[in-house]
Amino acid sequence: MDDLDWKKQLPTFVPKPGIWNEFAKDVTAMANTRGGLLVYGVSDDIEPVGINLAAVNEQQLTQTLRNGIQPYLSGVEIIPLPAPGGGGPDFLIVDVAPSELAPHFQYGWEQKDKDRATFNAPYRVGSDTFYMSEHQVARAYQERFSRQERAETALAELVQQAASVVVGESNPACTWLVVAGRPSRPVPRLVPAPSRAEAKNTLLDGVKTAARLHNDPFGVRRVLSDRLNNAMHVGLRRWVDSNILVPELRSSQAGAMVELHHDGGVVVCVDLSHPLPSQIGAAMVDTSTLPTAVGEAVAVIDTHRRRRQLDSTVDITAAIVADSLDGSEFRFLPFGYGSGQPRPIERARQPLRVLPATTELPPIADDEVLQATGKELIEGLLHQFGINTY
Structure with missing residues (x-):
């Protein structure tokens, strides 16, 4: 053998x-x-x-x-x-x-x-x-590049599909953070899917892990657990928890959606917008919520990967997406909270487009690796606004 x-x-x-x-x-x-x-x-x-x-x-x-x-x-x-x-x-x-x-x-x-x-x-x-031999090495490189290209395409499609769902189901003025993770060797379809209870526990444990990693044991800065009620619904080879997809479950909280795919993939979407006055032509981006949301997404991705018993790397992309009502050009405007009130961040850049941030989670990830993975994604997004601290 x-x-x-x-x-x-x-x-x-x-x-x-x-x-x-x-x-x-x-x-x-x-x-x-x-x-x-x-x-x-x-x-x-x-x-x-x-x-x-x-x-x-x-x-x-x-x-x-x-x-x-x-x-x-x-x-x-x-x-x-x-x-x-x-x-x-x-x-x-x-x-x-x-x-x-x-x-x-x-x-x-x-x-x-x-x-x-x-x-x-x-x-x-x-x-x-x-x-x-030489021709075997050449073939091995060709196979590697083909695998990488297929993986990049599949991850990009995952982000685009999730973005189209949350943008289409929410107010056109909303700005969304979309974080998607896809294992390099997904779970085969013949492997039994996780149960509803297993999916619920994966999401709960991922959020708890994020709180521990960010020294927030009481969950003061949690995002997903505040917005979702952990009512997993069946989807296309996935479990979905959301407060925007089902009319009866819509709440006053800002939007959020989590998809736990049977093949080990994960999608986390969080609404980062706020109806600040006099900001016509701007897509609002809550940069104070973004780090917590990204940290929770990375923790959920790792928790789901381990629960599905995957020993492969996971490619992760974090993107900020929005939709314009009339198709006109707009800028992404970062804001935070001062004295409990939302306000634009002074001297921050207002880009026309925020490029996706990408990284990968190694097969064996301890707390330090999870923190570093989240930090890489967070900085990859915030630096485009000229923000270097969070």
Whole structure:
């Protein structure tokens, strides 16, 4: 099998001229094929012999991959597996996800020509490892670029579809934040869809995570939980919560919509407008609400990704959209709140268009990564107004 490899001993890291690092080679080969598991502590005859977990240096393993593989390979999980109760052999599992950035190259040194640096692109066929020839490398690059183009197109369509829904269902004067996340390897359609209760819990837990990440345990600055009642409705291969789509559920709160797609995708839409007086020809943008809304969107995206058991990166786009009543040109006008009253931000830019901000969420995202992801999107939008703090 090309997705499973048994290893009797832990990898060694003693540098030897002319010898490839076996650990980096095995991980790269699996990432370049279709992913798989490296199991340390099992002989070639598939006999459990165990390893010494105390001798495992995860930092050294990670550093070997970081320094010896290009481009950087994310989605590798190192899992110690001690025997229950300590009465049997221990194992180490290295879980390698198939990479959307394949081909990956393993770097090393050869003794020929004065110890020159060289590289190869390993891949697996059954239980054997081979190195890609020139035409295989070219084909792998073509497949990578095609995957990226398809992913970018699908994400852009997700944003456009959501924007058309919220703009069409709301007051034409409304300005919307649309945040969409789409996994690079969506959940196949044959996988059972989440239940209504599971979708509700995903949204609630995502909002709670955002409050914790932004040091707001009491939810003072929450957006989605204030505007939505967590009444999930069925949609086209998705669950939808909104206060604008169903007439009976419309409220006095500003508009919001959340879509949790069965394939792992997420859409979060938040109305950022306010009817300030004497602002004809301007699309109002509440820049004080925007950071909280983006932070909640990122947290919901990650929560839904984990609940759907996805181990792939998630591409995220955040856009600000509005509709003009008569099709005439208008400017996006940022405003905040002073003394509890909305007011335009002085000396801020008023762009004719706000470009989408994009980023990606890695397969394994801790609190620091989630905060950095949200910050990148927030700054990508606010900087276009000349605002560098929030």
